[in-house]
Amino acid sequence: MQKGMHTQTDACVRAVQAKDARFDGWFYTAVLTTGIYCRPSCPVVAPKPQNMVFHPSAAACQQAGFRACKRCRPDASPGSPEWNQRADLVARAMRLIADGVVDREGVPGLAARLGYSTRQVERQLLAELGAGPLALARAQRAQTARLLIETTPLPMAEIAFAAGFSSIRTFNDTVREVFALAPSELRARAPRPGRTPGALALRLPFRAPLNPDNLFGHLAATAVPGVEEWRDGAYRRTLRLPYGHGIVSLTPKPDHIACRLTLSDLRDLTVAISRCRRMLDLDADPVAVDEQLSADPLLAPLVAKAPGRRVPRTVDEAEFAVRAVLGQQVSTAAARTHAARLVTAHGEPVDDSEGGLTHLFPAPEELASLDPESLAMPRTRRTTFTTLVGQLADGSLHLGVESDWADARARLLALPGFGPWTVDVIAMRALGDPDAFLPTDLGIRRAAGELGLPSTPAALTARAEAWRPWRAYAVQYLWATDSHPINFLPV
Template sequence: MQNGMHTDTERCVRAVRSKDARFDGWFFTAVLTTRIYCRPSCPVVPPKPENMTFLPSAAACQQAGFRACKRCRPDTSPGSPEWNQRADLVARAMRLIADGVVDREGVPGLAARLGYSTRQTERQLLAELGAGPLALARAQRAQTARVLIETTPLPMADVAFAAGFASIRTFNDTVREVYALTPSELRTRATKTASSPPPPAFAAQAAGASSDIPGTPGTPGTPGTAGTGTGTRTGAPGTLTLRLPFRAPLNPDNLFGHLVATAVPGVEEWRAGAYRRTLRLPYGHGIVALTPRPDHIACRLTLSDLRDLTVAISRCRRMLDLDADPVAIDGQLRTDPVLAPLVDKAPGRRVPRTVDEEEFALRAVLGQQVSTAAARTHAGRLVTAHGDPVDDPEGGLTHLFPSAGSLAELDPDSLAMPRTRRTTFTTLVSRLADGGIHLGPDSDWAETRARLLALPGFGPWTVDVIAMRALGDPDAFLPTDLGVRRAAAELGLPATPAALTGRAAAWRPWRAYAVQYLWATDTHPINFLPA
């Protein structure tokens, strides 16, 4: 699928008539007669083509005066996969908006992070998405508010504050405008629906998250939210239970296997069938437990500040690569007769990523030329000495991974590693702390690669693994990686890095996913879901 699909009217009409959930998030159907907008998979009878118009974002629909359909909840559609596979201004801006930057720093802050003027940023977002950064952030705030209204007992003033609204009046006006209901009516409606039988199930592949309240709009199997999520308030204050659906298929083996096999003691663990970890967030910290299910990822999230809800869910989705388009990715990789059997055997592999780009880069250096176990040991010592303590009554998590700023003053001699790698580590810490290198959802991939390569001890493998798992470049490739070379030899692919890179040109722009399939030929623990 290409950018601007909403302009292809004939294609959009076909998708709406077939109720194809694969297109949810790619475009939105606005009905001129009812002034309602829907996702393509909406279960209601499609309107006549002459009564439909198509827009590129929920924010654009809201800005044009359309209200969200109460059946399919289009405002909660998953984000376009393009935002995680592109590195241009619009894609970087969308990742930052999902990370809450507009709410925290305003549009000038967003533009400054992107290296463009406010006017340029607004113009490009408006041209591609039909809405500027303020409207996009407003749509996200409205959805976060809906989550909290429908699934928690929080007072409305607290909901407004947690969702990022500047005033109760703005909160009330926005909810009423977007949903054609007052906040109190939304909560009453959700409570009544919870006591009624659940509606027929829909395909969950394109949903983003759904509620654990039986029968609510967002019940398991019905479309939910991508960037914010819906769920139930349970247990301690700030604890929510969420469902994070995904575009199917999804193979959890390498995804969770990799995260658990490389888990840093005190920061990450596998407990009772769930991957658990601590989260450093803009307003506080959190602990998340993620459990793979057949049609969703179960998510239990505890936050010290509910204002971090949207950001936490966005980062967890990014870590698990839940917004990927596996049909497009696997379809491209299957064109290679060597990869086709690997894809057919276990389709839907994702790239295990991270919730903290700086953390991953530091861990990549700690893992240079050592075993997985040794890398975990090094990282665990660093966490114990310099991480911020957290309380975890439900498990064995003890710390947040230390920030670059907190590591800037550490004594290099305290690092039990060879002198050259110690220099590599401390130099990276220094560049991250002083802003010489910036790692985040807004990073320019090419510029960041160049700056990392200029650091002592940074070769292609380290830079590409950071590009793949921290920056999210779907085309990052590791031709010198031992596991990749072993798989290549076993499969009869070229043996030298240069020749293998040449052969891998046919896998572009999905070489990072090809790496997952190549790694899966090995018996390393990263390839297996823990028992």
């Protein structure tokens, strides 16, 4: 599995014939005789090789005149792992498109965020994905529209604008073209489970295997009261979104993550789904990760015991950076207490009819105006905190999905009080760098020593060269040797 896999015809044919779900999202199969495109794992009888052509994106299939398979629903595949493991222009553009930037700001806004011209962005996306930013955003709007059609009783006009379409006619034409069904026909075919008023029930797919223990255990153990909670087997939290706010409930299931979303503005649906998938690292390629780490004989038993560990990330990069500072040199419980005080004093209140969520985590602009003397922390850390929120608020520091990882690291390291550990944990969990590593972390050093790995930072870093580009996942396996609550699903 690698960049440009859709060009490797023989490998793609083998994946389709084996109905291998590991390749869903890596490429799409368009069938010349039917005019339909599918995911590689489509359960129907595989077409003859000469009738298959392969595309790198659903948008490219749609541009070539193919419609989505009604059986395997290729538009609902997990996303390509490449966009979360690379930091080049195309990967950063894809993360922004998933975050709804084209719908909100247009292609010029996308290009401006990336620091390139519109022509450069369009050219590189077309070269790698077979479609430009408008076509990629259109494919995403079509998927959002189908979710709303099938899971809500909303009128079609409301769905059209919530999904990002500029007119009812464009909405109708796109749905018919992509799914070969009118919106009303899509709704008629959908199952009708019980619906909670105002809530959307969705299934978030992932590539197997997925080990939920450290993923949900970490989120639950570090949950900030009022913003996050573990309730009835689900991780729940509030979301700050472009058009409003939301509350999400995420429950691990054997073959998907059950997601319940309540949104103040349905236009935020695509963004909310994208951020939840990113937080849970659902687009990872666990087979590739575990294969690489298992090549080390001392890591191999950890991987074999619990394959499919993910890196718990975040729905809000600025929030995580603030929390990383609050957690410097204090216990998990103390960090939660510090964060909860900020939330109560400065967070925006929200209503939660199902649980105990009360606030959004305060935005940097809100935190930049607080009195530093009100912070119950050492003076040097106050300086670290106020410098960070000041730069996040005035825009001189960007940690969004479009961030260049190397540039963001350099800017963070230049801040007072930011050492390698803080920068690397932000790189791992906020920026999403799959190769971020924490050789100075005491838990990592202790686990390394117990396994027979080098335990000094320099020697461990040298040994970890063989784990690239997946050292952030090695961190999860090493952390999991401890009995800390972050490594276990709450009961």
